[in-house]
Amino acid sequence: xxxxxxxxxxxxxxxxxAGIPALNDVEIALHAxxxxxxxxxxxxxKSTLIKIxxxxxxxxxxxxxxxxxxxxxRDTLHAQTLGIGTVYQEVNLLPNMTVxxxxxxxxxxxxxxxxxxxxxxxxxxxxxxxxxxxxxxRADLGSYSVAVQQIVAIARAVELSGKVLVLDEPTxxxxxxxxxxxxxxxxxxxxxxxxxxFITHFLDQVFxxxxxxxxxxxxxxxxxxxxPKLSRTDVVRMMLGKDVITYGSAIAGGERATGxxxxxxxxxxxxxxxxxxxxxxxxxxxxxxxxxLGSGRTEIARLMFGIDTADVGQATVDGKRVSLRHSSxxxxxxxxxxxxxxxxDGILGDLSVRENIIIALQGSLGxxxxxxxxxxxxxxxxxxxxxxxxxxxxxMPVKFLSGGNQQKVILAxxxxxxxxxxxxDEPTRGIDVGAHAEIVRxxxxxxxxxxxxxxxxxxxxxIVAYSSRVVVMRDREMVAELRGDLISPAxxxxxxxxxxxxxxx
Amino acid sequence: xxxxGLSRLVNxxxxxxxxxxxxxxxxxxxxxxxxWQDGRFFGSVIDVINRGAPVAILAIGMTAVIATKGxxxxxxxxxxxxxxxxxxxxxxxxxxxVVVGAALLIGLVCGLWNGLLVxxxxxxxxxxxxxxxxxxxxIAQLITEGSIxxxxxxxxxFIGTGSLAGIPMAAVIAAALLLLVHLLVRKxxxxxxxxxxxxxxxxxxxxxxxxxxxxxxxxxxxxxxAAIAGIIAAADIxxxxxxxAGLWLELDAILAVVIGGTSLLGGRFSIPLSVLGAVIIQAMxxxxxxxxxxxxxxxxxxxxxxxLILVIxxxxxxxxxxxxxxxxxxxxxxx
Numbered sequence: 001x002x003x004x005x006x007x008x009x010x011x012x013x014x015x016x017x018a019g020i021p022a023l024n025d026v027e028i029a030l031h032a033x034x035x036x037x038x039x040x041x042x043x044x045x046k047s048t049l050i051k052i053x054x055x056x057x058x059x060x061x062x063x064x065x066x067x068x069x070x071x072x073x074r075d076t077l078h079a080q081t082l083g084i085g086t087v088y089q090e091v092n093l094l095p096n097m098t099v100x101x102x103x104x105x106x107x108x109x110x111x112x113x114x115x116x117x118x119x120x121x122x123x124x125x126x127x128x129x130x131x132x133x134x135x136x137x138r139a140d141l142g143s144y145s146v147a148v149q150q151i152v153a154i155a156r157a158v159e160l161s162g163k164v165l166v167l168d169e170p171t172x173x174x175x176x177x178x179x180x181x182x183x184x185x186x187x188x189x190x191x192x193x194x195x196x197x198f199i200t201h202f203l204d205q206v207f208x209x210x211x212x213x214x215x216x217x218x219x220x221x222x223x224x225x226x227x228p229k230l231s232r233t234d235v236v237r238m239m240l241g242k243d244v245i246t247y248g249s250a251i252a253g254g255e256r257a258t259g260x261x262x263x264x265x266x267x268x269x270x271x272x273x274x275x276x277x278x279x280x281x282x283x284x285x286x287x288x289x290x291x292x293l294g295s296g297r298t299e300i301a302r303l304m305f306g307i308d309t310a311d312v313g314q315a316t317v318d319g320k321r322v323s324l325r326h327s328s329x330x331x332x333x334x335x336x337x338x339x340x341x342x343x344x345d346g347i348l349g350d351l352s353v354r355e356n357i358i359i360a361l362q363g364s365l366g367x368x369x370x371x372x373x374x375x376x377x378x379x380x381x382x383x384x385x386x387x388x389x390x391x392x393x394x395x396m397p398v399k400f401l402s403g404g405n406q407q408k409v410i411l412a413x414x415x416x417x418x419x420x421x422x423x424x425d426e427p428t429r430g431i432d433v434g435a436h437a438e439i440v441r442x443x444x445x446x447x448x449x450x451x452x453x454x455x456x457x458x459x460x461x462x463i464v465a466y467s468s469r470v471v472v473m474r475d476r477e478m479v480a481e482l483r484g485d486l487i488s489p490a491x492x493x494x495x496x497x498x499x500x501x502x503x504x505x
Numbered sequence: 506x507x508x509x510g511l512s513r514l515v516n517x518x519x520x521x522x523x524x525x526x527x528x529x530x531x532x533x534x535x536x537x538x539x540x541w542q543d544g545r546f547f548g549s550v551i552d553v554i555n556r557g558a559p560v561a562i563l564a565i566g567m568t569a570v571i572a573t574k575g576x577x578x579x580x581x582x583x584x585x586x587x588x589x590x591x592x593x594x595x596x597x598x599x600x601x602x603v604v605v606g607a608a609l610l611i612g613l614v615c616g617l618w619n620g621l622l623v624x625x626x627x628x629x630x631x632x633x634x635x636x637x638x639x640x641x642x643x644i645a646q647l648i649t650e651g652s653i654x655x656x657x658x659x660x661x662x663f664i665g666t667g668s669l670a671g672i673p674m675a676a677v678i679a680a681a682l683l684l685l686v687h688l689l690v691r692k693x694x695x696x697x698x699x700x701x702x703x704x705x706x707x708x709x710x711x712x713x714x715x716x717x718x719x720x721x722x723x724x725x726x727x728x729x730x731a732a733i734a735g736i737i738a739a740a741d742i743x744x745x746x747x748x749x750a751g752l753w754l755e756l757d758a759i760l761a762v763v764i765g766g767t768s769l770l771g772g773r774f775s776i777p778l779s780v781l782g783a784v785i786i787q788a789m790x791x792x793x794x795x796x797x798x799x800x801x802x803x804x805x806x807x808x809x810x811x812x813l814i815l816v817i818x819x820x821x822x823x824x825x826x827x828x829x830x831x832x833x834x835x836x837x838x839x840x
Contacts, residue, residue, distance in 0.1 A: 327713045328715060344705075348704045348705050350704045362698075363712055
C-alpha cells in the first residue's frame with residue numbers, strides 16, 4: 001500500500017504556561033484519508049496540541065507544515081481558512097438560530113447586499129444531504145438532538161476548512177445509535193480524503209474507527225503507531241506509563257506486616273456515582289487505588305471522607321458504626337483527605353502558609369477555641385521543617401509556592417490533626433521530580449508509623465512501590481482487588497483493561 | 506512583616522479620611538468646632554459620626570458577607586422592615602424590650618432567609634438578596650399598612666436621637682458593635698473561617714469547615730445589623746417610612762466595605778477599616794453640605810474621591826508603590 005500523503009504535520013512543538021511545560025518536543029503527522037486518534041490522560045497535553053494546530057495557541061517552538069509548506073495559524077479563524085477545522089465536545093454553535101443560519105453564519109450568501117435566505121436554505125439542504133441528514137433547515141438548531149447538532153457542526157467545519165478536521169470528544173454525550181451515525185459521517189469524510197483527528201476517552205471507539213494512534217503522556221509523545229500493530233493493553237499501558245515493564249518485578253509491598261482493621265466500608269455506595277463497594281483498611285497499610293480517569297476513583301474517596309454522603313452501606317471505625325455525612329464527621333474520626341484538584345479543593349490561595357497548615361486542626365477545635373499566634377507558628381514551623389516545605393516565610397500567601405510545596409502544605413494540614421487514616425488523591429500529580437520522591441517517601445514513613453492510607457494514583461509504578469493491596473476501579477465500580485504477588489503494573493493494566501464481559505456480574 | 510502600631514495606621518483609608526477632613530476644614534473653617542449644649546456635643550464632626558452610624562452598622566455586617574465572596578443587597582429593605590416592626594409594635598403599646606427584640610428578630614429572620622438561599626440552594630448572592638431587596642419594601646408597607654407610622658415613645662426615640670456621655674446614641678451603638686464584632690472575629694477563629702470560606706469554599710469544606718452553616722450565620726448577622734440600623738433610622742425620624750427608610754443605603758454600605766479594602770472577591774477583610782470607609786463617605790456628604798457647594802456637585806465630588814481611593818488600593822498601584830519595599834524585603838530573606 002502506498003503511503004498516503006501527509007496533510008498536516010507538526011514537528012518539535014514545545015509550549016509552556018508560566019514556566020510549566022505543557023508540551024515538550026511533540027510531533028504528529030496526519031495523512032489524507034486517515035482517522036488519527038489522539039489519546040492520553042487529562043493533562044497529557046492533548047488539548048494544548050490541538051489548540052496549537054488550530055491556532056488558538058502559538059507554540060513556543062516547533063513548526064507546523066500544511067501540504068509540506070510551513071504555516072503559522074494566527075487564530076482559529078486563520079486556521080479555518082488554511083483548511084483546519086475543529087468541532088468541540090460542547091457544540092459551539094448557536095442553538096437559537098436556524099440550522100442554515102448556523103451553517104452560513106459569517107458568510108451568508110447575499111443578493112443586492114441583503115442575505116439571500118432562499119439560496120442559503122437550499123445550499124444548506126444540499127450540504128446536509130451529503131451527511132445523510134434531511135431536516136427542516138429553517139428550524140432552530142436547538143430543536144434537534146445533540147447528535148444532529150454535532151453533525152451540523154462537522155458540516156460547517158468541513159465546508160469552511162476541508163483538509164483537516166479535529167473532533168474533540170465528539171461522542172461524549174451521544175448514545176450508541178448516534179455514535180454509529182456519527183461514525184458513518186466520519187468514514188464518509190475519510191473516503192473523501194480528509195485527515196481527521198479524533199480525541200476520545202473510549203478505547204472501543206478508537207479501535208472501531210481509527211487508523212493511527214498517537215499517545216501523549218505528561219506533555220511528551222509516547223508513541224505513534226498504526227492500529228493493526230496495537231492491542232488494547234498496549235494502548236492502556238502507553239497512556240498510564242511505559243515504565244511498567246521495568247518495575248514489574250520490583251514488588252516490595254507484598255508481604256508487609258499490617259495491624260488490625262481500622263476502617264471498614266461494607267456495601268458502601270451512592271446511586272449514580274459509585275456502585276456499592278467493600279473495603280477494609282488496616283493500620284500500617286497502604287491501599288492503592290488504580291483506574292483510568294472517570295473510573296470512580298475520586299468518587300470513592302469523596303464518599304469515604306463524607307464530602308458526598310453514601311446512600312447505601314455502612315462504615316465502621318475500630319468496629320464501631322460511624323456516620324459520614326460531612327467532612328467534619330470524618331475529621332473527628334481521625335480521617336484526612338488530600339484532594340486531587342489541589343487548586344480548586346485544596347489550597348486556600350490567598351491565605352498564608354501558616355493558616356493553610358492549621359485550618360483543619362482549627363476546624364476540628366471549633367471557632368471558639370482559637371489557636372493563638374504563637375501556637376499557630378509553632379505548629380506551622382514544626383511541619384515546615386518536618387516536610388521540608390520551601391517557603392520564604394510562614395505568612396506569605398500559599399499560592400506563591402510551587403506545586404510540590406503546596407501539596408506538602410496540604411499534607412501538613414492533615415498531619416497537624418494527628419490523623420489515623422489518610423486518603424491521598426493523586427498526591428504526586430503536577431509536581432516536580434524531587435518533591436515527587438519526597439512525597440513517596442513520606443507515604444512510606446506514615447505507613448511505617450502505623451497510619452492507614454488509601455492512595456489514588458495514575459502512576460502505576462508508584463502504586464506498586466508502596467501499596468500492600470491495590471483495588472482497581474472501572475466504570476464507577478470496584479472491579480478487582482490485587483494482593484501480594486499479584487500486584488504488578490501488568491496485572492493492574494490487565495484489570496483496568498479487562499472487558500466487562502469477563503467480569504462476573 | 507511585623508508592622509508596628511504606628512505604621513499600621515498609615516493606610517489609604519486613614520490618609521483619605523484625613524484628606525477629606527482637611528478639605529472640609531479648608532472649605533468650612535468651623536468644621537472642627539464642637540460645642541457643649543444641653544448635655545451633649547454639637548458640631549459638624551459629631552454630625553459625621555452620628556449620620557454615618559447607620560451605614561457603619563450596615564458595613565459591619567456587609568464586611569462579613571463580602572468576605573465570604575457574597576453581597577447583601579437587601580439590607581436597605583431590611584432596615585425598612587425592622588423600622589416598620591418597631592414602629593407598629595411601639596404604637597400598639599408594647600414595652601421597649603419587646604419592640605426592639607421583635608425588630609431585631611425580624612432582621613435575623615430576613616438574614617436567615619438570604620443565607621438559606623445562598624448556602625443551601627446555591628443561588629448567587631446578588632440574586633438571592635435581590636429578592637428581599639425588592640420584596641422587603643413590600644413587606645414593610647404591609648406592616649405599616651401603607652402609611653408612615655409615627656410614634657412618640659421616648660425610649661425608642663432615645664435610641665435614634667439620645668446621647669451617652671455627650672456622644673450621639675447612634676454613634677455609641679455603632680462603636681460598641683464594632684468593638685464587639687471585631688473582638689469576636691479576631692479573638693476566636695471565626696475570622697479565619699470566614700476568610701477561608703471566602704477564598705475557596707470548596708477547599709474550606711474539604712478542610713472540615715461547616716461552610717454552609719457559617720454562610721447562613723453570616724447572612725443572618727448581616728440581617729441583624731440591618732435591623733439595628735433600621736431601628737436607629739426609624740427612631741431618628743420618629744416614624745417608619747416603608748418607602749424611604751434605608752433607601753440605597755445598601756450601596757453606601759458596599760462602598761464603605763470596598764473603600765475599607767475588603768475585596769469583592771472575598772477573603773481578607775477588616776471590619777474597622779469598613780467602618781472607617783463609612784465615616785469617609787459621611788465626612789464627604791457632610792463636608793459638601795456645610796461648605797455650601799451646590800448639591801449637584803455632591804455626587805460628582807463623591808465619585809471622584811472614591812475613584813481616587815480605589816485606584817490607590819488597586820494591585821497595580823500597590824505594585825508600583827511597594828516596588829522598593831519588596832526588593833528590600835527579598836534582600837533580607839536571602840541574607
